[in-house]
Amino acid sequence: MGLIVYSCPYVPAELIVAYGLTPSRILPESTGLNGPIDVTAGVCPYMRGFVNTACTMSGVTGIILTTVCDQMRHAKDYIEQRTAIPSFLLNVPSTWQIPSVIKLYISELKRLGNFLETMGGKSPATDYLWRVMEEYTKKREKLRALRADLNAMDYSMAIAEFNRTGQIMHALPGRIAEENKVPVALIGGPLTIQDFNLFNLIRHSGGNVVLDGTESGERTMPAPFNGRRSEKDDSLLELASCYFGHIPDAFRRPNSELYKWLKREIDCRGIKGVILVRHIWCDKWHAKVPRLREWLKIPFLDVDIDGESSAIRTAGRIQAFMETVS
Ligand code: SF4
Incomplete structure (x- = not known):
């Protein structure tokens, strides 16, 4: 295929x-x-x-x-x-x-x-898209359930693997207790695989990522589909509602849903600090920095990364930030 x-x-x-x-x-x-x-x-x-x-x-x-x-x-x-x-x-x-x-x-x-x-695809028969959507909903239910059993980095890797292959990873490591670590959130654009090292940097500095709100993390999972209830139900409308109508992001106008989502997650996970990770030249997330700094009631760090040369500077900034969060 x-x-x-x-x-x-x-x-x-x-x-x-x-x-x-x-x-x-x-x-x-x-x-x-x-x-x-x-x-x-x-x-x-x-x-x-x-x-x-x-x-x-x-x-x-x-x-x-x-x-x-x-x-x-x-x-x-x-x-x-x-x-x-x-x-x-x-x-x-x-x-x-x-x-x-x-x-x-x-x-x-x-x-x-x-x-x-x-590209060689064939327009699907009427209810085939519904069946595929139902299969994906079941798989995503399993994926969501993994959050309770995995550390944040492993959970984000499981999400990335599901997005890449449509399969849930087997052989996942169990959750390691993160006692005495400060719960923080990552938000921002997508991470490269190399950028997943940020989770380790934060842990070594006394923090524990309890929410990956970057584009590669759980924020961008679509809502579960409602099953087909009648012949008249429109699969494309349901697909659009669960993707376009649900995923909060910085580019939306207005982007109030992003702030609502973040507030809800901060409150229910007891998050003490927020780290925005953005790639240099990413105007979409750079533009959000002043508003986030003003709106958040907890410490906030804006980290710009460029892949290679910023690694040491990023480590230093995260370490200094974690010393201010309690
Ligand atoms: S500019 Fe920002 S949103 Fe666009 S590709 Fe880069 S990281 Fe993603």
């Missing part, structure tokens, strides 16, 4: 499966320069890592980008101009409060369906 690679949480894996293709929402190993993007100035390191990874993986049939940030729009240009791999840009509206917007997102899913057909 053709392999369709993407990074954005607003791309529903279920739709790709229903078309008979293989979805893979990947995280790059690092932000390396091997691939079509070999420049650093003005380029989000995460976007570069994603494009370079997606374009050098074997067996990739097509790549899906979305309009959630300008860097990912540019990613489409890089792929078109520097490779022969087919790509598709899904328009994800930033506004969400008026009903016509969800119709626009649904029309984009239909346009994505057309692209998937050009």
Whole structure:
């Protein structure tokens, strides 16, 4: 089955499966320069890592980008101009409060369906998409249940593996008690696999990540689907409601749902400090720094990372921050 690679949480894996293709929402190993993007100035390191990874993986049939940030729009240009791999840009509206917007997102899913057909996919029979959605809901229930049994880094890795393969990892390590550690949240853009070391840095500095609210963590899981109740139920509308209508993010206008979600999680998990992780050149999250600093009632640290050279500086900043949180 053709392999369709993407990074954005607003791309529903279920739709790709229903078309008979293989979805893979990947995280790059690092932000390396091997691939079509070999420049650093003005380029989000995460976007570069994603494009370079997606374009050098074997067996990739097509790549899906979305309009959630300008860097990912540019990613489409890089792929078109520097490779022969087919790509598709899904328009994800930033506004969400008026009903016509969800119709626009649904029309984009239909346009994505057309692209998937050009990739060898077949438009699914009427209730096949429902069946795929039901299967994914069951798998995600199992994935959500793992949170109680795993440390935050292992849970985020299990989420990343599920997004990449559609499978729940076996052989997961058990939870290690994190007594006397200060509970903190990570929020921000997506992490590369290398960036998962942040969890260890925080732990070595006396903290314990109890919420991974980065784009690669639990924040971006879609809501569970309501099962099909009648012949008239519209699978695309349900898919759109659970993805577009549910996932909070910094690019939404207004982004009040992100703040509501964060407040709820801070309160119920007893979080004492928030660390925003953002890749340099990520305007989407950089723009949120002043508001978060003003809005949060607990200590806040803004960390910009660039993949390689910032590691030592980041470790020092996290250590200093954890000394201020109690
Ligand atoms: S980290 Fe920010 S700029 Fe980079 S791809 Fe993600 S949202 Fe876009």
